[in-house]
Amino acid sequence: MTEGLILISVILFVCILFQRITGKLGIPGLFIFIVIGMLFGSDGIFKIKFDDYDFAYYFSSIALIFIMFYGGVGTKWSKAKPIAAKAIVLSSLGTILTALFVGVFCFLVLKISILESLLIGSLICSTDAASVFSILRSKKMNLKYSTASLIEVESGSNDPFSYMLTTIILTIMNGGSSSFLSILAILLIQVLVGVVFGFIFAFVAKFILSRINSKESGFDLAFIVGIAIMAYALPTLLEGNGYLAVYICGIVIGNSKVSSKKNMFNFFDGVTSIIQMFLFFLLGLLATPSELPNVALLGFLIAIFLTIVARPLAVFISMLFFKAKFRQQIFVAWTGMRGVASIVFAIIAITNPAKIDNDIFHIVFFIVLFSISLQGSLLPLVAKKLDMIDYSDDVMKTFNDYLEEVPVEFLQFSLLNNHEWIGKRICEVIFPPESILVLNSDLQGKIYIRNEDTGILVSEIKKSAGNSIPLALPSGNYKVTMIQENQTLESSAKLKVGRSVSLQTKKFKKVDTTDTRTRGGTFIPKEQPSSQENNDIYKDLPDSESADKFFDLNDDMNDIRNNAMDAIKKLQKK
Numbered sequence: 001m002t003e004g005l006i007l008i009s010v011i012l013f014v015c016i017l018f019q020r021i022t023g024k025l026g027i028p029g030l031f032i033f034i035v036i037g038m039l040f041g042s043d044g045i046f047k048i049k050f051d052d053y054d055f056a057y058y059f060s061s062i063a064l065i066f067i068m069f070y071g072g073v074g075t076k077w078s079k080a081k082p083i084a085a086k087a088i089v090l091s092s093l094g095t096i097l098t099a100l101f102v103g104v105f106c107f108l109v110l111k112i113s114i115l116e117s118l119l120i121g122s123l124i125c126s127t128d129a130a131s132v133f134s135i136l137r138s139k140k141m142n143l144k145y146s147t148a149s150l151i152e153v154e155s156g157s158n159d160p161f162s163y164m165l166t167t168i169i170l171t172i173m174n175g176g177s178s179s180f181l182s183i184l185a186i187l188l189i190q191v192l193v194g195v196v197f198g199f200i201f202a203f204v205a206k207f208i209l210s211r212i213n214s215k216e217s218g219f220d221l222a223f224i225v226g227i228a229i230m231a232y233a234l235p236t237l238l239e240g241n242g243y244l245a246v247y248i249c250g251i252v253i254g255n256s257k258v259s260s261k262k263n264m265f266n267f268f269d270g271v272t273s274i275i276q277m278f279l280f281f282l283l284g285l286l287a288t289p290s291e292l293p294n295v296a297l298l299g300f301l302i303a304i305f306l307t308i309v310a311r312p313l314a315v316f317i318s319m320l321f322f323k324a325k326f327r328q329q330i331f332v333a334w335t336g337m338r339g340v341a342s343i344v345f346a347i348i349a350i351t352n353p354a355k356i357d358n359d360i361f362h363i364v365f366f367i368v369l370f371s372i373s374l375q376g377s378l379l380p381l382v383a384k385k386l387d388m389i390d391y392s393d394d395v396m397k398t399f400n401d402y403l404e405e406v407p408v409e410f411l412q413f414s415l416l417n418n419h420e421w422i423g424k425r426i427c428e429v430i431f432p433p434e435s436i437l438v439l440n441s442d443l444q445g446k447i448y449i450r451n452e453d454t455g456i457l458v459s460e461i462k463k464s465a466g467n468s469i470p471l472a473l474p475s476g477n478y479k480v481t482m483i484q485e486n487q488t489l490e491s492s493a494k495l496k497v498g499r500s501v502s503l504q505t506k507k508f509k510k511v512d513t514t515d516t517r518t519r520g521g522t523f524i525p526k527e528q529p530s531s532q533e534n535n536d537i538y539k540d541l542p543d544s545e546s547a548d549k550f551f552d553l554n555d556d557m558n559d560i561r562n563n564a565m566d567a568i569k570k571l572q573k574k
Contacts, residue, residue, distance in 0.1 A: 011040070015277050030131055030280050030339065031372040037284020050285045057351050060344040063279045064159070067340070068243050069228040070268040071156040072250020079149045086322050087153035090332070094154070094318040095161040098336075099125035101310035102302065109305075110298065116356060119169045123346050123364050124306060126162035127155045128339020131372055132379070141380060142390040145328050151335050159341045160244035164190050166345045173354035186239075193240025198248030201231040202256075205249070209258045221267050224253070276340070283343050283365070291362045298358075299366030306367070307375065311336040327386040334382050338364075338371040436500035437478065437493055439469040443505060445484040452477040452492065470500075482508060 018032045042049045080087070102121035106112045112120070132151055142148055168186055172178045205227045209220060231249040236242035258264075292299075312333035319329050346364040349356065383389050439447065442465060449459040453476060463469060475495045480503060482489045489508035493501045 011036070011281060012274075012277070015281065030128075030276060031369070031376065033277055033280035034284035034287075034369065034372075037281040038287055038289050039284075040281075041285045041287065041289070043289040048285060050282075053286070053347055053351050056282060056286050057344075057347045059282060060279060060340070060347060063275045064243060064341065064344060065228060065232045065246055066268065066272050066275055068156070068159065068246045069231075069250040070272045071152075072247040072252075073254035073264070073268060075152060075156060075251050075254060076149070077251065077255040079146065080153050083146045083150045084153065086319070086324070087150050087157065089318045089321060090150075090154040090315065091158035092161055094314045095125045095158045096165065097314035097317060098306070098310050099162070099165050101313060102306055105305050105310070106302065110301065112358065115169060115173050116358060116360075119166070119173070119349060119356070120302065120358075120360065120363065122162060122165035122169050123349065123360070124302075124338050124342045124367055125165065126158045126338075126341050127151075127336045128341065128372075131337045131339050131376055132335050141383065143331070143383065143388050144390045145325060145388075147328055147331060147388060151332065154332075156247055157244070160190075160194065160241045160247065162341060162345060163243055164241060166348060170349060170352050170354050173356075174352070189239055190241040191244065193235050193238055194242065194244030195248060197235040197238075197240060198231060198245035199252065201227050201245070202249040202252030205253055206256050206258060220258075221264060224264055227253075279340060283340070286347075287362065287365050291359065292366055295359055295362045295366055299363050300370065302363070303367045303370040306338075307334075307336075307371070327388060331383060331386050331388045334375060335379065337375045338368045342368055435473055435475045435495035435497060437471045437473050437495060438500055438502040439463060439471065440502055440504045441466055441468045443482060443503065445482045445489075448481045448483075449473075450479045450481070452479050480508075488512075 014036055015033050018036065038044055040046045040048050099118065099121035102124065103114075103118035106117035106120050107114050110117075132155065143151075164187060167190075168183055171186070176182075205224065209223065212219075227249065228246060232242035232246045234242075235245040254261075312330070315329050315333040315336075342364050343361075346361045349360050437449070439461070443463055444465040445463065447459075447461045447463055448457060449461075449471070450457050458473070458478070459471065461469065473495055475497050478493045478495065480491045480493060482491075488511055489505075490511045491503055491508040493503060495501055
């Protein structure tokens with residue numbers, strides 16, 4: 001047991017280390033986890049023999065519950081709503097068309113039996129959101145035309161359709177009815193039961209959490225975990241689509257006002273990260289690298305057809321119902337990477353009693369490796385070439401946890417000694433600050449800020465490049481001295497009420513060190529305005545023109561300004 005725990009720790013450390021390294025190269029971390037699993041496997045360095053497909057199936061099924069639920073919880077409906085119709089058509093019609101096109105190709109070109117061809121198409125027709133967004137997050141790359149939200153919702157909702165197609169084909173291969181009406185009935189039952197139970201469990205969770213205010217640490221999280229598991233299990237027991245129910249349940253809960261939402265995001269983010277790490281490692285461990293050359297040609301041909309023909313054609317047909325730019329369609333087609341769901345469904349096929357002639361698992365495994373490595377590595381380049389990168393916005397806004405984190409980051413200022421805010425209660429603070437001096441990210445060195453009128457040193461900062469520092473200062477004239485290893489630079493800033501000034505390196509001039517004074521000076525008291533005068537100064541700040549200029553420190557601050565102002569006004573009333 002002890003050796004096993006040590007091995008688990010080593011695996012975690014190795015995965016984290018390589019993810020940090022490869023993330024800078026634009027390679028999805030999930031790909032690395034698979035490769036590490038293969039290195040630990042029977043054909044790898046450590047020769048760990050693992051061929052328990054049943055265990056892999058059960059672990060993968062549980063892992064997908066958390067991955068699907070967190071995908072739903074993280075979906076920001078306000079961003080997803082405008083593209084919801086597109087995403088649903090892509091995840092349903094687009095997924096079915098992709099499976100059909102791949103199936104026809106395998107049957108006509110590769111001469112595989114019709115049912116097995118359709119099975120291969122069903123296994124690889126869904127896309128993987130985790131791989132795409134690991135790249136978008138690491139590169140901080142948002143996309144134009146709400147494409148990030150489109151990919152997120154499509155990827156999160158097409159796994160259930162792939163699962164339905166897989167189960168239908170396996171049922172037919174085991175002697176079940178293959179009539180159109182019976183297949184349609186299975187589809188309708190799976191979708192209907194999944195959707196209904198997804199909403200039911202979501203509203204039950206909202207109702208209970210809103211009325212039970214438990215002080216027990218972790219109660220809310222434990223309850224949500226139970227809801228997620230039940231949302232999958234019960235619909236599955238009733239022949240419905242449990243994954244669809246879990247995803248819908250996650251969307252509703254994630255976009256509702258429930259207690260401990262921030263803790264819920266943090267919990268599921270950590271849990272799913274660890275689960276994905278072990279899941280991809282397990283799948284890599286389950287694979288036999290020596291078997292991959294035997295399926296390489298077949299897997300390569302299917303992967304090329306899927307990437308160049310099937311996926312783009314399915315996207316173009318699905319988008320005929322909407323006004324979508326051509327370059328957006330091309331990019332969406334390219335982001336159709338295969339992932340963990342395809343391998344998990346392949347395990348389902350292997351553990352099923354249906355007769356399968358080809359090595360389905362390793363074929364799908366090869367396609368996933370090919371897809372993640374090729375499409376994932378080239379994703380930033382393709383986005384740039386298609387002019388799909390939106391530099392004016394943050395990709396994190398497409399996720400539900402964005403607002404939970406942003407206020408702490410953007411409402412953070414450095415207060416100087418003797419600042420009027422120090423020692424005051426929040427309700428006594430006049431917001432926003434009188435004026436802001438921003439030390440831009442390119443500034444580096446020892447920085448001294450001196451009031452030009454009084455000669456007093458008001459701030460002394462040791463700054464490194466790469467981060468901006470906003471300083472809350474009273475209005476007035478300031479001289480800024482920046483000392484670097486081989487030179488001394490000076491600049492000046494005139495701060496006005498309700499305005500911000502940004503200092504960049506190009507605004508500084510080189511000066512003789514004998515003409516500068518960094519420390520010292522005599523304190524000259526400045527008459528402070530009365531409380532009523534303060535109120536008169538700030539009475540016009542909240543209007544749109546003044547506030548917008550102030551919040552130009554960061555475009556994203558405009559989104560949280562009103563909420564912050566309302567909160568402070570409520571505190572002032574109290």
